[in-house]
Amino acid sequence: MIAQIIVDVPSSQTDRVFDYLIPAEWEGVIEPGMRVVVPFGPRKIQGFVIGLSDTTNVEKPKPIFDLLDATPVLTTELLALGSWLSEQTLCFKVSAYQLMIPAALRTKVKKELKLADELHQLAPALQPLFQERDVMAWTEVIGQNKALAKELKRAIKAGHIEVHYQVEEKGRKKTERYLQLAANYEKLEPLPKRALKQAELLAFMERQTGPLSMARVMAEGQTTRQTVKALLDKGYLQESEQEVYRDPLAHVEYERTEPLPLTEKQAAVIRPILSSLDEERHETFLLHGVTGSGKTEIYLQAIDHALKQGKEAIVLVPEISLTPQMVQRFKGRFGSKVALLHSALSVGEKYDEWRKIQRREVQVVVGARSAMFAPFTNVGIIIIDEEHETSYKQEENPRYHARDVAIFRGHYYNCPVILGSATPSLESYARAQKQVYHLLPLTERVHSRAMPVVEIVDMREELRRGNRSMFSVRLLEALKDRLAKNEQCVLLLNRRGYSTFVMCRDCGYVATCEHCDISLTYHRSQHALKCHYCGHEERMPQTCASCGSEHIRFFGSGTQKVEEELAKVLPEARVIRMDIDTTRRKGSHERLLSAFGRGEADILLGTQMVAKGLDFPRITLVGVLAADAMLHIPDFRSAERTFQLLEQVSGRAGRHELEGEVVIQSYTPEHYSIEHVKAHDYEHFFQVEMGHRRQGLYPPYVFIVLINVSHPEITKVIDVTEKIVAFLKRELADETIVLGPVASPLARIKDRYRYQCMIKYRNEPELRQTLREIQQHFMRDINQGHLQVSIDMHPYLFA
């Protein structure tokens, strides 16, 4: 029997099937989707079995060396998905498969040296190495001593030392010690009279019905490790290891919730979803529901419907740790049927959640992007909440979008896919208009609550009137008003594209990174300058590096600065600040939010992270300090992102009985992305933005491919990019536009120069093949040189 294997060597030359012989004892045991260890050239490496066959063209296939899994880690469906994904995103097959398994299962190949002869046979220089042991890690010897390495090589050749390859898994299952009485404990010699503690423990154990974890024995039996050990040693107790799940939410209690009665509008929207479920028909729905319209309840009831059919559900939410309230709603409704997968979990915790899914111990997974690969086998419904969020696109290889994966799986299982958003991406909304997706509009808030009133303040006018502070008169008034009424406020400081850089006031010099062409960011806590791309760090300079002037200052406004200003103008206000600095520690996000929820602060001040998912009844004011910060980023989606952010954050106000108000400060209040927030008019914004896209030839009117080339030498980069552009112009259709080469917006990162070119096309059936040829053509340079060519079939980031 032959196993078809994708080896764990991410390179274009090994990106194909290799045939291996299945040893007789593993016939019928090895299945597609399992990981194995195989000999590959002189070494041993990991591989994924993707198929079985009776025949092979290989003359003398080598046998599989070892088996890593008892059950497949990849289902038949996931194997197909991986293959499709590698074609779509032009990544290696093995990279696609690695993506689908938890990090704890990734393996490392360890190279070991083993003494295979008598110690004295070895060259004298080598003997000290093997004095105490006969196996050692290759890394211990290599690289530190050239002469020694030479001797080693000779000894290996002579057969005195053998090289072994060990494939090792990174994560371990967590086990706990369990204790129980030994079967024959009554026949043992009685305990000595003075062993009072031991006698107590024995009595305690006699009262138990089954094995008890060590932790519980100590706590409930009021005893210590020494006492336990004494009884173990004497044979009264037996210990066993039991696997336990690391439960990230062990200490959290969830209140059980029941389905809420749906409003008429909600009922109208859920109907087509349920019939798609009942008819086992794949369909992609775009649920366009304004903030506060009750989208989540629709998700919950649709999932419930799928579960009742004995099926499973996958739910994606943007960076789940950011929305504890969302988690609460899922856990509250489905309890232990839910697994959570998000980036705040440790490697081990993620592995445990993944295994719950794999063993069918849960039926619902709620998670971030990668949760879309949950190894379910009977998916009934797939939901992507806040579908416009850019975090659903992975910005490293494999550059995939979770939405595309969702639709693949939806097709496979003939089940509905729901994309939900108050501000859908233009691509999705355009598809809904073309009836590719089924549009489900939900235009009213539940209980017909009013959308918050939006006021836009022109900050130029404010300046003309002599107000140089960062708060407009209107916003300050509103804040004071809420403080007086004991209501709560959210203040958003849009920091994206607006970092704190250091500039000389005399000559205009800006401190930049010496490895990257990008300005350094000032970090107050360490009084240092940092590069956000390579991590380079330097002290804040006293004088300008260019002209020597002492008038060097940092510009830009951080949340800390706003907090200080706030303390000056509203000293009585209690402020919670939420940004990268205050939420870095695990769980701090939840802590800050629940403190705010308990009313321990009046103002929640933060960056983008306060815009999403918050639902507190006492929030009646939302202030946006600089609405246009993001507008000037050179990205065709900047208007779309601005509108989305403003609309999202507006939605935090007045979600319950109290009415909400939004004050948006802007230097370009007439811009359509800001103006249309006023009437919460997505439809109009969409029309205007589509006009711009058509004019500039941007998605959804065309598809875009971004090719980024980087190399330490700028001449090489330009040369390669020019060749790529010339090739593409020759190969692709006349209507297709190839732009470039141009320097990337981040022209240098980590001492590598970066150039890019862009393809805009409508119809190119052979495109992926053409791009593969580029990868092949520069393979040599990529393999040995320092050339990198990255291809993004659907870019969201143009740096």
Add this chain to the structure above:
DNA sequence: AGCACGCCGACT
């Protein structure tokens, strides 16, 4: 990716 094989310069 590694690793071996193979062909040229500068050393004991």
Add this chain to the structure above:
DNA sequence: GTCGGCGTGCTC
């Protein structure tokens, strides 16, 4: 003469 530099090609 050999050691070791790295370009080239292969791994079932």
